[in-house]
Amino acid sequence: MSKVSMDDVNSLYQAIAGLPAISPVFDNLVWTEMAGGPYGGVYNSTEEIIENVFSKINADWEDFALAPQEFVITDETIIMIGNYTGKSRKTGKALNARAVHIFKKSGDKLLFEQCTDTALFRE
Numbered sequence: 001m002s003k004v005s006m007d008d009v010n011s012l013y014q015a016i017a018g019l020p021a022i023s024p025v026f027d028n029l030v031w032t033e034m035a036g037g038p039y040g041g042v043y044n045s046t047e048e049i050i051e052n053v054f055s056k057i058n059a060d061w062e063d064f065a066l067a068p069q070e071f072v073i074t075d076e077t078i079i080m081i082g083n084y085t086g087k088s089r090k091t092g093k094a095l096n097a098r099a100v101h102i103f104k105k106s107g108d109k110l111l112f113e114q115c116t117d118t119a120l121f122r123e
Contacts, residue, residue: 002105004078006071009103012110029110037118061086066099078103084116095120 026046033039039056043049057064064086072079080101087094100115
């Protein structure tokens with residue numbers, strides 16, 4: 001296992017903020033969304049990530065945002081603790097769900113895993 005850095009994490013968050021522009025950060029990324037959630041799965045390419053995560057978030061949510069509150073850094077892992085917010089386009093209900101992002105590296109691949117309260121998304 002390689003060491004993940006805050007530069008890796010910041011590059012990914014900057015790439016996400018810059019969507020829909022395709023970022024080279026996504027080329028070496030394995031993206032895992034929480035099982036049981038509306039976007040659950042493991043995505044291994046830019047196209048899969050855009051199609052299965054960001055396109056669906058954009059279709060489902062108005063003003064969807066992530067507010068990072070804390071980063072926990074160990075030798076090989078960085079964990080972001082924060083909240084997702086937004087408004088459901090379908091129901092009009094507001095979302096405020098705790099989120100945890102886990103970052104690791106394997107060789108040149110950045111491994112991203114998202115954990116959240118999937119029931120809040122399904123409501």
